[in-house]
Amino acid sequence: MTTPRSYPATGHDHAHTHGCETVVRVSCVKHAYEDGTQVDLCGLEFTADKSSRVAILGPNGSGKTTLLFHVLGLLAAQEGEVEVFGVDPARDWAAIRRRIGVVLQNVDEQLISPTVFDDVAFSPRQYGVPEAEAGRLAREALDLLGIAELAGRVPHNLSGGEKRKVALAGALVMDPDLLVLDEPFEGLDPSSRADLIELLHRLTDERGLTTVMSTHDIDTVPEFADFAYVLQPGGRIALKGTPAEVFAAADAMKASNIRPPVLAELFAALRAADPSAPAPALTVTEAADAIERWKRGA
């Protein structure tokens, strides 16, 4: 319910306080799909440091999912290199799988058990965790997401938002170090979005979780991410930086067909009309402050 729009998302800080151990690295990976579609994830190198929150932006079909699939070892790099926790995920997935939680785009397809509880307990059971312990882990994960009351329900009958929360619980049940999310906000109502962002912030702070996510929801990026990468059609990684840096690069954004967040547009409009207007602020409270100060200063 609380809107974390005012959450300090001041980029670099966070990553620095936790040291700069690189968790994910993707260097100029190229992938040709069977039908000849070529995705070249070159340009800049994609990295995610420990305990950072990284957002991947880009138009439809630019290769966000392809990039994540490489990180998850679902696609093997035909060219270039992928490293997750120091190993090639396509080769040694077994070595790192317990450290990675995943929620892909369509949550429907990730709920595989007949009840919510069984579904959340799926991974621990598969990994051979004793039943009592697996049950405890599952209950903890359900509590974490505030959906303990869904435990006995059938996943197929839940609403879209509830399904997504169940999938997240399933991804978090083994307390992973890296969380990979493909468009996690799709189909969520704004307040569930805010809740999810808050939860991710909490997990990062409490557990040092690293998060990599792709999203179309530009307006949540400043709230959520420490870093953003912008892909161009065809896959080129054209831009990286803190959300503020990225959204300031209007030309590159345009090349990627991305409309900047509303506040960035507002400040751009203000500046166009009056060059003395303040520098863009990307959260509502910061923006209100900046405008207030600007008005008083004038």
Next chain:
Amino acid sequence: MTTPRSYPATGHDHAHTHGCETVVRVSCVKHAYEDGTQVDLCGLEFTADKSSRVAILGPNGSGKTTLLFHVLGLLAAQEGEVEVFGVDPARDWAAIRRRIGVVLQNVDEQLISPTVFDDVAFSPRQYGVPEAEAGRLAREALDLLGIAELAGRVPHNLSGGEKRKVALAGALVMDPDLLVLDEPFEGLDPSSRADLIELLHRLTDERGLTTVMSTHDIDTVPEFADFAYVLQPGGRIALKGTPAEVFAAADAMKASNIRPPVLAELFAALRAADPSAPAPALTVTEAADAIERWKRGA
């Protein structure tokens, strides 16, 4: 590519210029799903006037899809009344189906024919339109959406955005009077969203199309809709009005778990700090103007 954020979406005007013939009316419909989930679409009456664009907002599981399914006659009202073009759609769908175009949430599953052309020509053929005429209608609809070159393709090789356009072409092929869309922006990148909004505006202006859509994308509502309805969890229709009116009702919005659009929040923050701040403007250009004027005025 053009961003219609500055499109004049000045609510009532539009509906008034076209007269106030009511196309859709849903009065206190209640639906109990098999598993006991109860959705009571009571509170305010839901209506859509001719040539208006109506958005339905509400948290996950509040009953937006349930409401649309009643409008489409896919669910029969167990209690309460539904009227579309003056008839009960669950009973007399055949009488009104030619006047209604539909795109539901999952477009993939709505492309039922083996090729794009056949899919767009589906409805005319079923309605017994002669083959030559059906082909002409299909080509026109494809042209309208600018996807004539897709005609011979098979649906599963299309991208998400292309699929959505094909589904829209199939919905528009019979030149309907009412278009019903369930979360049409899901999975679209911002520039495709803007294109879609522009197209819908054009259709309303040129053909007097009435549009009813559900969406979670709050920020597009002021750009798109003349009217918005807000559902609360459980289905209660709590709020109706122009987007500006609706987003101004902060309390009711909170009860519906809806976070107002960024600009509405910004203006609320400005007003909290300084009561002289201008009234909320919901599009970027209007907001920039308002702030400029406020600053100069001060």
Next chain:
Amino acid sequence: MDIRAVDLSSTTGRSALHGAAPVTKLLSFAFVLAAVVVQQNLLVIMAIGMALSALAIGSRLRLGLVFGLAAYPGIFAIVFAFAAAPDALTGSLFVAKAMTAALAAVVLICTTPYPQVFAPVQRIVPGVVGDAMLMTYRSLFLLAEKSDRLRIAVRLRSGLARRQPIRAARAAAAALGGLVLYAFDLSQREYDVMRLRGYEGRLRATLPHPLDPRVDAALIVAASALLALAIVFRLAGAGLTPYSWLPTAGALLALLAVVAWRLIRR
């Protein structure tokens, strides 16, 4: 799944054979199949097989796909031949017949999109069956994708549990259960959509016009020639056997010519 590769080949190919009318191709297929069924002479069967191979190569089909699929019944034929054939010659005949018939089917389906193969068929079978055949096409791809994604989910959430077959089997059953449920829900949603869009029976697939009528004519002529050849050799029996190398040699020449043409004009 091969079906996707086959679909890609048939929907994106641009050869003359791809452009021929589906009805022509179906008829020619029937003729070739009849020729294979009728014929008992290994060399003649091989001639038909080589002619089909030339067609596949000339149409720039993915050879791995085409010959892989065609070889598949060959495996069973080899088993059959080992046990049942009185001599090596008869055994080879079984294998050649199986593979040639399969090759004909595969060349057809790799150059003709599934909906177009079924569109003519649809016109002669009962309405429900024809419509269901066309619905199967879309559903196949939706379900194949769904099953892929379920497999991905199982992999991501449990790794490859090859060493724990019981657990793997349990996960497999759950995933399949999910697939069955999804299939049912899908059919419900498709039903909704069809109702909304006014389904009255009879889905239709447009039959494209042939790009070049001369190709169609040539196809029919060639296929009937093969059938005639097969019948003549069968009826004449032993009398023509000494000359059975002739068609083979002819087909071989044609095959070589096509290969050379492909090598020159890549």
Next chain:
Amino acid sequence: MLVASHALGGKAERTVSHIHIPDGVLPVWLWATGWMAALALVWIASAVAKRTDIRRKVPLLGVVAALVLVSMSSEIVPIAYHVNLTVVAGVLLGPWLGIITAFIVEVVLALLGHGGVTVIGLNTLMIGGEMVLGWALFRLAVRALGRPRVRWATVAATILTLAVTTTALVGVVALAGGGSAATRETGALDPASLQFADPFGGGVFSINTMRGEVGAAPVAGEAPAPGLSVARFAAVVYTLGPIGWLLEALIQAAILGYVARVRPGLVFAGALAESGRSLPSHEGGQH
């Protein structure tokens, strides 16, 4: 010979449960009869199906046919075993729609070169028979055992069904009069070496039956394995087949158990009976 089939059968993992007889080997009268019988059944089935709202049936038919095809041709989980969902499909569809589905599945498989075009008829009868029988036996078993024991009911129905259809297969082999061969997979059993192979490592096997060609010379002495007579084929199938049937039965039981837990109506009343949707009664004749 079966060893050979196994060695060659890297691809055999993806094989499907139907008669693998090359085109042009079975006697014409046999496959032609099969075709005619199958077509007649399909026609009757579609006439029966048409009596009620076909809008619900067409998507269901298409989806279930696709489901059977997809489950036959892809491994859901890497255990090198693909399932054969005939009993599940039968339970969902009931007998008439089952036959139509079987026909569609066989036509698609034939076009992919997986089965002969000439034997589409016989294969339709075989698969359709499995669906119809599976459906009937499942209904009976559920009535006898009660709904909570869906899994047991499925196991019983599947084993019985496979026993009966295997008998039918032996019948076809006998009818073919030795001039033919029939290979049919029953699971994970190698009748040549009499070994039960690891279903999670190797692949799926075939049981084959061979006899000398009619009017041809007797089986050559140098054939690696002596031809099996119908009697021997039957003996092998009936002593070892049950293990394959059991495996199949367990998987289908797990699937139906899962579905019964989540959507009981689907399993116990069939897909067409369950309906959360309004079914507008008087529609169609609106012109």
